[in-house]
Amino acid sequence: MKKDEKIIVGISIGDLNGIGAEIVIKSYEDPRSLELNTPVIFASAKTMQFFKNHFNSKINFFSIDSPDKVVHGKVNVVNVWDEAVKIDFGSEDKKIGEYAIKSLEAATKALKEGAIDVLVTAPINKHNIQSEKFNFPGHTDYLAKALNGKSLMFMVSDDLRVGLLTDHVPLKDASNTITKDLIKEKIATVTKSLKHDFGIRKPKIAVLAINPHAGDNGVIGNEDDTVLKPTLEKIKSEGTLVYGPYSADSFFGSSTYKNFDAIIASYHDQGLIPFKTIAFGKGVNYTAGLDKVRTSPDHGTAYEIAGKGIADESSMKQAIVTAIEIFRHREEHNYYSKNPLKKASR
Known part of the structure; x- marks a missing residue:
């Protein structure tokens, strides 16, 4: 069991023109948040630096090229792309949808390979993510196929x-x-x-x-x-x-x-x-029915307030906490399933 180890929380960045990056930053701005888990954001250091400057945040990002190089005690950013991205808050943009999918696919790959323990997804725009390669109504259906499960x-x-x-x-x-x-x-x-x-x-x-x-x-x-x-x-x-x-x-x-x-x-x-x-x-x-843990805030991209610095990060924080709790429950269940005598002696 990973009882004394920090859970590695992978985060797909969602729609960059929405509030996703803002609520992710706010969730980890307090250094104490790193005491219970280690975040790995799938985006790029350049992009996250833009958001840091825009929101006048004091958060410090640690740039890595691969999720297996995560450093505990840091807000890790995996460089999924290298180029600068033009952010236009509140706008629906097909190109921004492509970046959302790049982030999601990279995070899902890391989840499947065990480089991260759980996945928390920032909100996407279900319209601008559609393409010949990605034809799913949203996260839930995509993850069901990617992880070979029957999701709910x-x-x-x-x-x-x-x-x-x-x-x-x-x-x-x-x-x-x-x-x-x-x-x-x-x-x-x-x-x-x-x-x-x-x-x-x-x-x-x-x-x-x-x-x-x-x-x-x-x-x-x-x-x-x-x-x-x-x-x-x-x-x-x-x-x-x-x-x-x-x-x-x-x-x-x-x-x-x-x-x-x-x-x-x-x-x-x-x-x-x-x-x-x-x-x-x-x-x-929460996407139930999969052999991996994925959670998300209970809201969308909120284009109408994007970039204004007023987005409420409460649901994102709760999504992170819930993912960790579910991961712990699963580990405990699996442990006692394999060790029934220990369960009986509790």
Whole structure:
């Protein structure tokens, strides 16, 4: 176990015209932040120096050519590119999207090779990253393919965890995408994550209905009765503590969510609107289901405030802390799985 070692946190820099670099700098400006982990930013020393000067930061960067040359106690910057980059805060730029992908690909390679322990991704613009070589809706889908896993977008905060049956899918397609196999897969992923990543031994999971009022016995659609309910009953009969489907409109307002370790929403906005209302600025986007740990802040590029020095770094800091905590939980779980007698003696 790496109990006494510093976790190496890889950071992809995201959209350079957004607030990503600013919140990364603010997260490590205090030297005390280096006591618990060692950051490795995938960008370039020239680019990060530009941001340091622009924001009048006192942060010091340590330039390295390879992530395996990381130095603890320093804010390391891997030089993914050498040329100067023209930054135009608040602008959507295809070229800037290319740099975001260069950073992400280099960081993911380092993650796969074990040069970094966890990956924290700064926000990207999902439009300007698209190309013939990169055709993914966002980080989650890219990492699922790059790391050969079945990923799940899992929004987490101190007392709220929300997973999704469907994520970046047009609303008109969401109900048709939800199949019995998909439900089983996502619930299995959430259950495993709660146990391995968050240390919850017997997790309780709530599932939100596909239709308003869970379909009102078929009056507002029959997907809940024909697909969701029988699948949940089957899963529950096999020992998983899963409940629902619950009508989504009153689930969060009534604080029912507090009775569960995780909630699975049927589609993106059904889960993310209440999550961001309750936990915005303190929430983290975690990609569950992979054999590596990746987190991200719960917000986007925020072009409207980019370059102004007023971005709130709270969610980025929490993303770093959450990645470290999950890494520790996984190490502990793996250790005691291999040493059951030590677990029994605790």
